[in-house]
Amino acid sequence: MKRSRVVKTAFAFLSVCALGMPVHVLAGAAATAAERGDPFAAAQDVFQLRSICADLGRRILEGNYIRSALYQDQSSRYDPQTNRCYVEMRVRTADPRQHSDRVGRYLYDGRTREMLAFAQIQNGKKSGRVFDLHHRTTTFENAGWDDASEYMDAMMTDE
Numbered sequence: 605m606k607r608s609r610v611v612k613t614a615f616a617f618l619s620v621c622a623l624g625m626p627v628h629v630l631a632g633a634a635a636t637a638a639e640r641g642d643p644f645a646a647a648q649d650v651f652q653l654r655s656i657c658a659d660l661g662r663r664i665l666e667g668n669y670i671r672s673a674l675y676q677d678q679s680s681r682y683d684p685q686t687n688r689c690y691v692e693m694r695v696r697t698a699d700p701r702q703h704s705d706r707v708g709r710y711l712y713d714g715r716t717r718e719m720l721a722f723a724q725i726q727n728g729k730k731s732g733r734v735f736d737l738h739h740r741t742t743t744f745e746n747a748g749w750d751d752a753s754e755y756m757d758a759m760m761t762d763e
Contacts, residue, residue: 650684657682657689660714664691674698680714681760689714690759711756720759723752 661680668676675696682689691712698705708724721739723732732752734741743750 650682653684653687653689654680654682657691657714660689661691664712664714664717665693668693668695679760681762682714683759690720692756692760709753709756711759721752721755723749723756725749 657680661678665676665678676693678691678693680689680691691714693710693712694708695710696705696707704727706724706726708722708726710719711721712719718735720736721732721734723730725731730746730749732747732749734748734752734755736755739755741748741751742754745751
């Protein structure tokens with residue numbers, strides 16, 4: 605049991621150091637509080653991890669400069685069961701010179717900044733894809749848009 609706590613804390617420390625954030629204590633604290641059975645401490649740790657996840661979402665949005673964007677927004681969700689931070693970005697772009705219009709949703713892992721899925725409508729055509737290897741495709745309708753949209757909705761919804 606002691607070894608697993610060290611591994612969890614070390615993993616959290618390495619994950620956070622890669623992002624340049626000094627919050628390694630918080631990530632390890634959630635596992636430690638849960639193991640102690642202290643519900644108040646565990647709830648406090650989850651609150652702090654949700655705050656960190658929101659900050660990671662803001663950083664992803666700030667780093668996503670799109671010149672032709674009419675609209676960009678992000679939302680984040682920390683899942684305490686999987687200890688994963690999900691960041692959804694919504695972007696709308698338009699280029700009147702090329703008569704091009706695109707509305708897209710993009711789901712990222714907040715810690716790694718890895719894209720997990722996207723669903724977009726470009727010039728009226730839907731497309732999408734889920735890159736998460738744990739996901740099982742449910743439908744191929746609309747060039748993957750339906751499947752990717754369902755996946756993103758599920759990951760961004762609190763149960």
